[in-house]
Amino acid sequence: MKALVYHGPGDKAWEEVPDPKLLDDTDAIVRVDTTTICGTDLHILKGDVPEVTPGRILGHEAVGTVEAVGSGVKNLGIGDRVLVSCISACGRCRFCREGRYGQCIGGGGWILGHLVDGTQAERVRVPFADTSTYVVPEGVSDEEIVMLADILPTGYEVGVLNGQVRPGDTVAVVGVGPIGLAAIVGTKLFSPSRVVAVDLADTRLDAAKRFGADVIVNNGREDVVSIIKGLTDGLGADVVIEAVGVPESFELCTELVRPGGRVANIGVHGKSATLHLETLWIKDVTVTTGLVDTYSTPTLLRLVAGHQIDADQFATHHFGLDQFEEAYDVFARAADTGSLKVVLTR
Numbered sequence: 001m002k003a004l005v006y007h008g009p010g011d012k013a014w015e016e017v018p019d020p021k022l023l024d025d026t027d028a029i030v031r032v033d034t035t036t037i038c039g040t041d042l043h044i045l046k047g048d049v050p051e052v053t054p055g056r057i058l059g060h061e062a063v064g065t066v067e068a069v070g071s072g073v074k075n076l077g078i079g080d081r082v083l084v085s086c087i088s089a090c091g092r093c094r095f096c097r098e099g100r101y102g103q104c105i106g107g108g109g110w111i112l113g114h115l116v117d118g119t120q121a122e123r124v125r126v127p128f129a130d131t132s133t134y135v136v137p138e139g140v141s142d143e144e145i146v147m148l149a150d151i152l153p154t155g156y157e158v159g160v161l162n163g164q165v166r167p168g169d170t171v172a173v174v175g176v177g178p179i180g181l182a183a184i185v186g187t188k189l190f191s192p193s194r195v196v197a198v199d200l201a202d203t204r205l206d207a208a209k210r211f212g213a214d215v216i217v218n219n220g221r222e223d224v225v226s227i228i229k230g231l232t233d234g235l236g237a238d239v240v241i242e243a244v245g246v247p248e249s250f251e252l253c254t255e256l257v258r259p260g261g262r263v264a265n266i267g268v269h270g271k272s273a274t275l276h277l278e279t280l281w282i283k284d285v286t287v288t289t290g291l292v293d294t295y296s297t298p299t300l301l302r303l304v305a306g307h308q309i310d311a312d313q314f315a316t317h318h319f320g321l322d323q324f325e326e327a328y329d330v331f332a333r334a335a336d337t338g339s340l341k342v343v344l345t346r
Contacts (some may be wrong), residue, residue: 003057003121004324009047014324017057020125021291025072028129030064030084032321034142035119037331038086038150038179038269043245044113045328048270052114055180059120060086060112061140061149067123070112070279075130083301084119084126086110086150087294091131102291108132110291120324122346134297137305143343144304144311147182151341152300152311154266154292155182155243160190161296162288163239163264167191172228172256174209174219175244176196177334178314178341179266183241185309188212193207194231198224198252200333211313219252228256235259236319241267259283266290314341321346 021027030306038061044052045169052058060083066076076082090095102109108128110116118127126132137144160183165171169192173180176197187195196215197208205216215231217224228237236258242250245267254276263285274285303309317339319327320346327342334340 001122002322003117004059006044006052006054006056006058008054008083010045012045012058012127012324012328014322016083017289020123022070023125024127025070026068026130027070028073028076028126028133029068030062030082030124030126030133031067032062032119032122032124034063034066034146035321036061036146036149036341036345037327039173039179039245041113043268043270045259046270048268049114056113057117057121058113059118060114060123061146062119063136063145063149064124065095065155067128073129076133076135081135081136083145083148083297084112084124085132085134085294085297086112087292088112088126088128088132090128096131100293100296102293105255108270122321134301138265139300140305141312142345146343147311147314147341148297148300148304150292151178151182151314152185152304152309153294153296155179155184156186156300157292157294157296158266159183159241159243159264160186162290163241164263165190165192165239166227168193169238170194170196170228170232171239171241172196172198172253173213173241173243174249174253174256175210175242175267176204177214177243180241180243181207181211181314181340183243183266184208184211184213188240191332196231196237203335203338207338207340208232225253225255232258236261238262239264245269247271251276254280254285256286257283262286262288264288315343316340317342319344
């Protein structure tokens with residue numbers, strides 16, 4: 001089969017590799033029908049995730065068709081159309097039993113495209129298939145469902161729920177790429193008084209407006225601290241969601257939050273960010289971090305199937321499964337291309 005193989009920082013190739021095989025009785029082999037590229041894949045290619053070693057097939061998001069199952073798989077059958085989650089869950093360890101699947105110590109967690117071969121391929125071996133896939137309901141497209149593999153649960157869990165967004169809150173989202181937009185979508189479920197989108201790219205701010213932001217701020221040209229204080233009687237935002245993953249954006253978030261407010265960090269950081277405890281400690285500020293657990297996927301799946309969340313709007317560019325080079329180029333230059341999520345289809 002063909003797959004996108006990582007060969008070290010800045011080096012990847014769509015090339016011939018062996019077909020995946022069932023290794024454990026809880027595995028499934030899934031034919032990849034639709035997949036996408038994540039900002040985390042760009043971090044990997046920059047060398048920010050050293051656990052990803054040369055020879056690894058990238059990708060952790062897919063919708064596909066089950067082609068084979070191990071003897072221990074009970075909930076899936078050959079021919080089932082499934083969502084392959086970015087998080088694999090053994091379902092038995094302490095963390096899985098607490099619903100913290102991202103911290104699984106039984107062989108799961110974020111492993112696809114990280115510690116085992118991933119989904120940017122014609123086929124993928126899915127460990128712990130019963131607890132790491134979701135059968136897709138009728139009436140929803142692959143494009144909608146693939147957004148539930150990572151970005152929608154990540155924005156919702158690590159941004160909105162960790163940030164404890166409440167009705168009437170002022171919420172600032174710093175960085176409105178796909179994850180930031182997903183955080184806006186999740187925030188709107190909780191009836192905030194306003195959502196402020198902050199970014200350096202006008203194309204992404206325009207998208208944030210379409211996704212429900214009430215105020216957009218280009219912090220390359222405008223004083224976002226003054227603007228948010230002006231909107232909040234000088235206090236700052238109740239919740240600030242960091243969705244970039246660079247030191248400057250994290251430190252900006254800590255300037256935007258009000259006393260007693262919450263900063264929810266989603267961004268994947270490749271280098272250290274300064275935590276200004278000398279000013280934050282007296283303000284009673286809560287800072288949360290997290291890897292998505294995907295415990296919210298069933299809820300979000302119902303919301304997408306019921307058309308209460310429009311997941312289609314994330315897909316801006318479409319490619320064939322063998323066009324990864326073009327798709328990565330478009331996705332990596334999002335400020336120029338206006339790309340949100342690129343979708344690659346068999």
